[in-house]
Amino acid sequence: MATEITQDATNAHHLVVLIHGLWGNPKHLQHLHDSLATAYKDDGLYILLPASNKDNFTYDGIEVGAERITSEIEAKLAELDAAGARITKISIAGYSLGGLLARYVIGLLYQADVFATVQPVNFTTFATPHLGVRAPRTGYRAQTWNFLGANTLSTSGRQMFLVDDFRGTGRPLLAVLADPDSIFVRGLALFKHRSLYANTMNDRSVPYYTACVSRVDPFADADAIDINPLPNQGAPVVLDPETPCFPRGRGKAHTDVVAWHERYIMTARTRESLPLFAAFVTLLPIAIPVFMVNAGIQTYRSAARVRLHEAGDLVDLTRYRMPLLEGTQQQQAAQDRVKETLLASSDHPANSEGGYLPTPPPERSTSPAPTSVTSKGASAKEQELGPPSPSSSAWPTLALTDDQFTMIDNLDAHVRFTKYPVHITKVHHTHAAIVRRIAKESFSEGLEVSGHWVRNFEV
Numbered sequence: 001m002a003t004e005i006t007q008d009a010t011n012a013h014h015l016v017v018l019i020h021g022l023w024g025n026p027k028h029l030q031h032l033h034d035s036l037a038t039a040y041k042d043d044g045l046y047i048l049l050p051a052s053n054k055d056n057f058t059y060d061g062i063e064v065g066a067e068r069i070t071s072e073i074e075a076k077l078a079e080l081d082a083a084g085a086r087i088t089k090i091s092i093a094g095y096s097l098g099g100l101l102a103r104y105v106i107g108l109l110y111q112a113d114v115f116a117t118v119q120p121v122n123f124t125t126f127a128t129p130h131l132g133v134r135a136p137r138t139g140y141r142a143q144t145w146n147f148l149g150a151n152t153l154s155t156s157g158r159q160m161f162l163v164d165d166f167r168g169t170g171r172p173l174l175a176v177l178a179d180p181d182s183i184f185v186r187g188l189a190l191f192k193h194r195s196l197y198a199n200t201m202n203d204r205s206v207p208y209y210t211a212c213v214s215r216v217d218p219f220a221d222a223d224a225i226d227i228n229p230l231p232n233q234g235a236p237v238v239l240d241p242e243t244p245c246f247p248r249g250r251g252k253a254h255t256d257v258v259a260w261h262e263r264y265i266m267t268a269r270t271r272e273s274l275p276l277f278a279a280f281v282t283l284l285p286i287a288i289p290v291f292m293v294n295a296g297i298q299t300y301r302s303a304a305r306v307r308l309h310e311a312g313d314l315v316d317l318t319r320y321r322m323p324l325l326e327g328t329q330q331q332q333a334a335q336d337r338v339k340e341t342l343l344a345s346s347d348h349p350a351n352s353e354g355g356y357l358p359t360p361p362p363e364r365s366t367s368p369a370p371t372s373v374t375s376k377g378a379s380a381k382e383q384e385l386g387p388p389s390p391s392s393s394a395w396p397t398l399a400l401t402d403d404q405f406t407m408i409d410n411l412d413a414h415v416r417f418t419k420y421p422v423h424i425t426k427v428h429h430t431h432a433a434i435v436r437r438i439a440k441e442s443f444s445e446g447l448e449v450s451g452h453w454v455r456n457f458e459v
Contacts, residue, residue, distance in 0.1 A: 010084040012046035014091065014121070014459060017073060019050060019105070021096025022058045022156065026051050029095060031436040035450040036457065043459045046085070048076050058097060061155030062173055063166075066104035071315045073105065074112070090114075091122035091457070092191075095435050096206060097156065099128025099196075103177055103184055108320050110187025121458055123191040126449070127199055127434050131210040131407055132162045132174050136355050136398040162403060167324065171403065178407040180414045182324050188415055193458060195418040197434060197449055200227075200239070202424070205431040209398055212419050213411050216395040219421070224248050227423050230452070237448035239421040247394050355399050422449055 016036065018029045026049035033047050052072045053065040080087055090109075094102035102125065109115060158164040159173045166173040177184045188194065198211030200219040209217050218225060225245040229236035239245065310317070400408075411417065424430040424445045432438065436446030 009046065009080055011044050012080060012085040013044040013087060014046070014089040015073075015077065015080070015087050015118070016045055016047045016122075017050065017069075017090070017092045017102075017105075018047065019069060019092070019094040019098035019102045020054065021094075021098045023055060024058060024096070024098065025054050028432075028437045029435060031439065031446070032093065032095075032450055032453070035454050039454045040457075040459050045459065046080065046087070048073065053101065059154040059156055062097075062100050062104050062159050062177075064155070066101045066108060067315050067317065067320045069101060070105050070108040070112075070320065073109070074114075077114075077118075087118055089121050090118045091120070091124075093122070093124040093126070093453075094128055095126045096128060096431070097160070099125030099130070100160075100174070100177065103188060106187040106191075107177075107182065107184035107324070110190070111183045111322055112319065115187065115190055120187075120191040122193045123188060123195070124193075124453060125196045125211075127203060127206045127211050127431055128196065129160055129206045129210045130174075130178075130196070130213050130411065131400065131404045132172070133160045133206065133210060134162055134401070134404075136209065136400050136404075162401065169324075175403045175407060176324060178410045180410050183322075184324075185410065185414050193418075193456070194415055195420060195453075195456070197238075197420045197422050197453070199430040199434055200244075200421045200423045202428055202430045203434075204429055208421070209400075212421060213408055213417060214419075215397050215400070215405070215408060217398060218245050218395045219423075220395075229423070233448050233452075235445055235448055237423055237445045238452045239423055241419050241421070244421040420452070 018026075018032055020026060020028045029049055033049060036045065036047060050069045050072045052068040053060075057068075058065060077087060092102045092106060094100070102123070106120070106123070155164070159166075162172040162174060164172050166176050169176055176182055179185060196212065198208055199206070200208055201222060203211070207217070208214065208219055224247065226248055227236060227245050228240045228243050230238050230240055422430075422434055424433050426445055427433050427442050433443040433446045434449055436443045436450060
């Protein structure tokens, strides 16, 4: 697979890194690669699709995977420099788990002072579980999902289900990844543009709330809303980030027609899929044992790879295993974790039935965001505005964990993503369609997502 746009590397000045997700392969992002290549073929871009953390290697954890990818990026920068290229800009995009890997990679590049000579420009995630993938509800199915997911996907599963204790901080890796005093947030805040795309519905891998870093899910009941798409699209797919939808009857008139058309399409596709569902039910008793056996094998193999990685035989870990937080912060984190454990009782708000907090939600006892500037990249306007205050919502607050609420607070205050909801309706599972992993008609709505991303990509 070609990984560059320009035939002569000496013309390249902007490195673009596209990072795939769980069980992923660089080919999954071929459409994003080709879209960018076509739009900016004469603008000095060099597109890298890292392959050092593909397929089952993604079981090995976010930290290990990010260290592999960072080493690959640094090697590519050295290679381009030797070829006479002058890389002055860098942009990074991640799909699914790749978005979390990308955020960790950015922290390592920041700590290595790469951004002192290479300007970070565009950061984007597509269907990334920024808050993890723990089901925000109680009940047998949700608890089974949370248990199996955390225990069948090796280290990566434990991290995405927020049950790990990262480096003795007393917090999950994802909580540390969103800490304003971490190298990850400091590095991410340096990017000029920070955006995310989140499927509004039918993403069974990465639900809306976690991909969009949101306390609420306005799209939980599609019949109760009118969508508000951005203009100049072939189909109403990418929604307005400020007001993506309205309660039914309070939006624009044309959205009623759009909603009716969506229901018609989904009903028709449901009828077409009945034979597939029947086959799925028939094969399920066989598939589950096979999956469990394979999960055990992959966990064993992953542990062997991680031991080899930790020995430093493949990657120079002395470059990457630096302190991520100050000592006082680690101590405070441990204290906060003890407090959360005490709060994790049956009557705690996060254990509410149905997946939502009481309305209105009770005030949480959290420490205020730091008033000092925590990112060298924060603009004067952002520093003046300070952390955004939570706004009132027409939709109930999800029953997330304290860690997840804190992640939302920190990312909204110190990173401030532009959040684009993506309303894909032609497929029952939208996770692959958002990046058009396969060039087929049912994934055609992914063209609107890639088109919007490319048009807003700063070269």
